[in-house]
Amino acid sequence: MLALLPLLGDALPLVPTDARWIGVALGDLDAIHADHLHCERKAAQSALSLIRSYPERTDLVTAMARLAHDETRHVVQVSQLMARRQQPAAYDFGDDYAVRLRDHIRKKEPLRLLDRLLVFAVIEARSAERLQILADNLEDERARDLYASLATAEVRHRDIFLALARDTDGVTWRARAAELAEIEAEVFIDRPITARIHG
Template sequence: MLNFRRLNKRYFYTMKAQLLPEIETFLLCPTPEGWIEQAKLKENESILLIDHANCEKKAAFTALNLIVRYTELGDLQYKLSRLAREELRHFEKVAAIMKRRDILYAYLEAAHYAKRLRHHLRKPEQERLIDTLIIAAFIEARSCERFYRVAPYVDEELSTFYLSLLKSEGRHYQDYLALAAQYSPTPIDERVTFFAEIEKEAILTPDDEFRFHSGATA
């Protein structure tokens, strides 16, 4: 019989060696320890799963919205249609876990994280597209880092599930960043640096409610 804990541990260290150094360089700070302590609490399990499901739906919506809005961009159409399908499959998997645990959907107000990033979207159409793609890259990278951070502290089923998401979340961050570079008429480095600081501030700002993308609760 397979030892899932041993497999998870092996996968954990493999992903740390292969993927996390790049993402930890891209992000300017790790997830606060205060958030991890909140995520470890059994009473927050339902909130974490419900908000995770919501995040997967929103990620699919973001990709689909870009496909509808920018029909003339062929590579964007192809990459984001695949990404949207993958996000919806992730949503279905979260929903299945919730069903097995008798966790019912309940209204959860979204974290302020994405709003803090999108507050800085530029208004001209092309610049807005580039900013949207860069912001999406940061959200995917933070999701990947957060799954990695919380995986050692949850039960076997959730740990296995979260670790299984690392590769796809990492690829999504890379796809969004590559599309931003492809469609920008100028190098995106300065804008990436700008949003890296905004993302750091967003993730370190205390929040009143625990959510998947919240900072440590105040």
């Protein structure tokens, strides 16, 4: 069983979202939800990809299988919200935010595993921040409740990835988490403000 330390997230400080983002997001909720559906799908796929790469890590296999289960449930929940809103779906045209973060994953093991876990932790942390902002600002009560519950789940996922990173390299994980948080800040601040979860 994976032991989660309290306040593990302190290892991963994030710059706050630009205050203008929520106005853009509320102005095109169809785009937000359509993008969000794919974020949840990709989160499930990322978790399963770690099982493919590291089947010998039974702690990781169990944690990632459960996490992928959470994420596929989130796909269902977002899909149901979209159906209730009778809004159009959209294809996924890629997410250069995640691509730019993944560029910093080192090639050699076990550094590669450490970096993959920490990049996923960063993405979970940013997703949680954005989903909580939506929860705090949406008018529809059911959508607010859904987004608040999703934000809580993504914080828990962030801590699962951090705990796995800690158990992968107990010496350097905090320093590397701090480096990746700085890299994320550069990537994030650099982006145009759009109606996307990481936009």
